[in-house]
Amino acid sequence: MTVTNVDKDVDRLTLTLTADFTASVERVWRLWADPRLLERWWGPPSHPATFEEYDLTPGGGMKYHMTGPEGEKYGGWWRVSSVTPPTALEFTDGFSDQEGKPDPEMPTTSVRMTLTALEGGTRMELRSVFDTREQMEQLTEMGMVEGMSQAVGQMDALVAG
Numbered sequence: 001m002t003v004t005n006v007d008k009d010v011d012r013l014t015l016t017l018t019a020d021f022t023a024s025v026e027r028v029w030r031l032w033a034d035p036r037l038l039e040r041w042w043g044p045p046s047h048p049a050t051f052e053e054y055d056l057t058p059g060g061g062m063k064y065h066m067t068g069p070e071g072e073k074y075g076g077w078w079r080v081s082s083v084t085p086p087t088a089l090e091f092t093d094g095f096s097d098q099e100g101k102p103d104p105e106m107p108t109t110s111v112r113m114t115l116t117a118l119e120g121g122t123r124m125e126l127r128s129v130f131d132t133r134e135q136m137e138q139l140t141e142m143g144m145v146e147g148m149s150q151a152v153g154q155m156d157a158l159v160a161g
Contacts, residue, residue: 002156003149008140013130015145019152022121023159029086029115031158032056039064040158044150047074052100056089058082063100075100081110089113093128107135126152 005018021028031037035054043049043066053063062078075096082090090113095106102108109128116123126148130136 002153006145006149008136008145010133010136013133013136015128015130015136015140015148017126017148017152019124019126019155020118020121021124021156021159025115025117025122026086027159028122028124028155031155032089032113033085035062037158041151041154044147045154046150047147049076056080056083062091063096065096065100073098075103077102078111087115107131107139109135109139124152124155 002019002021003017004020005016007014007016007018009016031041033056035051038054039049039051042051042064047066047068049064049066051062051064053061055061058080060080062080063075064077065073065075067073075098077094077096077100078091080089080091082088091111092108093111094108095103097103107130109130111129112127114125116125128144130139
């Protein structure tokens with residue numbers, strides 16, 4: 001499996017997922033930069049994503065939903081802070097309501113994704129920062145760790161293909 005480590009640091013309010021790929025930094029970056037490729041891995045296999053809006057520029061954003069096995073839809077959004085192709089991306093990730101508007105009742109996370117060249121491949125570090133311990137616990141209980149691990153686990157087949 002792609003994921004090599006998941007570190008949950010309650011004191012720093014961070015969740016860091018590390019994954020290694022036998023592909024170039026540029027090839028892994030494409031999985032973030034192409035919305036059709038992003039849809040093929042963002043979200044666990046049981047809840048594939050559909051990106052309705054996609055603007056990978058600072059100040060831009062994404063609007064997406066994941067579809068569950070029974071057809072139920074769970075909305076989400078990103079607000080892009082910075083983009084440094086092909087090595088880094090920072091964004092705020094949140095939930096949206098049925099109309100696609102950000103849900104103020106749900107927590108958001110600040111996410112930093114970095115890609116580093118390794119001998120024979122690429123290391124991706126995906127760090128989520130939470131505002132409070134309660135928000136971190138809420139998202140953990142909702143299955144964030146498992147969902148992220150399953151989602152990133154789908155990236156191997158895409159960079160190989």
